[in-house]
Amino acid sequence: MSNINRQRLADNVYFNSVRDSRFKTMKLSANLIVPLSEKTASANALLAGVLSRSCEKYPDFTALSKKLSSLYGADLTVNVTKAGDRQVITISASGIDDRYALDNESITEELSLLLCSAIFEPNIKDGKFADGEVEQERRQLLEVIDSEFNDKRIYANSQLIKNMCADEVYGIKRYGTVGQINAVTPVSLYETWQELLKTATVEIIYVGDSEPDKAAEVFKNTFSKVGRAPQKISNTVVRSADKVKRVTEEMELSQSKLVMGFRTGIATGDSDCAAASLMCAVLGGTASSKLFCNVREKQSLCYYCSSRFDRQKGIMIVDSGVEGDNIEKAEQGILKEIEDMKNGNISDFEIESAKMAVVNAYRSSNDTVSGIENWYASQLFDGKFKTIEERSEEINNVTKEEIIRAANKLTPDTIYVLKNTQGVKE
């Protein structure tokens, strides 16, 4: 496993670096972490877009793109995600390693500086962001929200969370709301930017071959000039559900979508978290899982039927695409597999194969830049980083009894159905 070196740069600002000579590329990401909140989610998301499209030195999108392309097709990207009740704004720079430059340029250094410019030296005049830049990003963000409706699997999953977590912070969408996005002004965005630099917890992750010290230094110097007042970030876990909520929508589609949300009663930090992960893999995480073998292969009800575990929130989601007439049958089929697990009807083969699949996925992640980055990024809220081998051992040590116990903590919370009505009109 590639080792990580963690260094404190300022109050709640950390620089995590992994040196690895195997890769032809490097990646440097700044994760700005704040509490997920209805008030700020949209402004933060819009800000992320604006920061990545121009800066003082490259004041418009074309100038910045040209700079990136001339650095051998380097990328400057943003991603806004939710990790439990936190909103994570990730701004990343990635490109090929210096060894492969045709003209001996130092790409890593240039990209590190570029990332810092994007975050700390945006395109600001007279206490506000450039109007045109904000309007462009606003339009695009609104279109991104609309386009989530285009993919019905994504839409159905997001409707499940919206309904299941309606009374929780987690029910807020990662981009907030259309109304909030429209309320942002170039002046308010400037305040959002200042607030973010002051209050966010910042986790910088570097993966690459070249020395990252320069980048760390730039971040350190810049943050030393910011009056830091990091916000406290909390996360709630709803342990169980009292009764099942059912939500059905109808739409003119060829296929219906069935998405079932469960409370797992187990989340990050709990001693049985590895057991819950493995339980979910046995149920529907692999091509030898119970859902794949029975609901898909034996009953031929669907093309996909899988489960996944969000350990930050203690939620398990099962989702499938089925014929409208088969929704009930699929739901019964899924519940039967879960019931079997609760009753201990799990074979050694099912457990062993799930263990091998999970460990294989862990170990494979060490062979890509983004795999290494995600390995550590996904543990940012765990208090400490575990290595691949440590977590593999935890999985391998899970017993059948522990899987059964984890399964017995599952309670169904919300069942969302997107039901198809006739065929699609030509």
Place this chain on the structure above:
Amino acid sequence: MNITEIKSERAHDSYYKLKHSSGLTIYVYPKEGYRSAYAIIGTNYGSVNTCFSVDGGDKITVPDGIAHYLEHKLFESEEGDAFARYAKTGASANAYTSFEKTCYLFSCTDKFEESFEILLDFVQDPYFTPETVAKEQGIIGQEIKMYDDSPDWRVMFNMLGNMYHNHPVKIDIAGTVESIAEITAEKLYDCYNAFYNLNNMALCAAGNVTVGQVLAVCDKMLKPCEKHEITNYFEDEPKEIVAPYVEQSFPVMVPIFNLGFKEDPEPIDEKKLAQTDILLSMLASPTSALYRRLMDENLINSSFSYELFEGPGYRAVIFGGESRAPRQAAELIKQYIAKVKSEGLDKEDFEIAKKSVYGDVISSLNNVGSIANTIEAYHFNGNELFKYIDAVAGTGFEDVANRLSEMLDVNNCTLSVVKPENAEV
């Protein structure tokens, strides 16, 4: 056995190629320091090969979607399912069918040899019965319906239907619920026996593997194949498109478009491919003046992309993405191409695009999966990856200008739009 080492000074990598006595072409691309290994075996057979003959025999016509159906069914043998066998090694396995090839693959961090044996075994061991064939109807039926609901997929096939009069690339890879109902065990065997001949196949292993490891398993598992002559029949395809515009209403909130330019389908070598990639980057990457104008006029968003789409008997350049005003976006793209064709390309754009294309291909050599899939794709196109890298580095401005003159005819393109029911586009 003759093993050739293929080396790239620029990529600081090398891989090996050999022709196995069984007839199979094998590539091995070791990556030092990697824990994972990835192996893929593919046949030069995809959804477009629906009419063929073997050794000059009778012409056989098979139902649409059969190559993909065969891919699903090959995982089954008399003893059970290959996924269950992989479950004992911990490998992550999959397969895919495209227009021109069918590939089976796995990745693993342990027990490479065992998983590799499973792969070579089930690919050489077809087992189709009326019962096993019938069982797959429901699963693939749902896969087809999932794609029917995908606006990205629909907008592309509507475009292809408007571009090609006869070429089967316009038909869904998985076929239709009706066409797959005609598939029988016998027809699957016809296709298997014609196309799953090792002489018609290629293998690539990448990552934590050596040539010796790969060969040892191949020697043990591969059954020698007699070479057969396969003839694929395609109806003549006119140069011209079918119709310039098609739209479909769909439950979407943002319209999506594909603007496809019908191109000369003759195979191209690494140099021409490099010229084409640099040209398209100059024209439509986020760096380009065109992209800037489309953005400034609110006609595209960051979903905008372009693609060189090619295979046996077809080639197209496709521009696409979400747009509130797809007709205007298409018009602007056409105008811009016409203008560049008459006024010439920009030299600075060329230098930037060349570096960008070069960086992209170097970056792709990080990941064992993308390496193996790329080598496989180059094999079936008759090209070689490292020659392509050198070709990118060696491309001159004039080469790209010449390439532009033979491509992107603004009078031979077609626009496909998928839009919300009540929207005017």
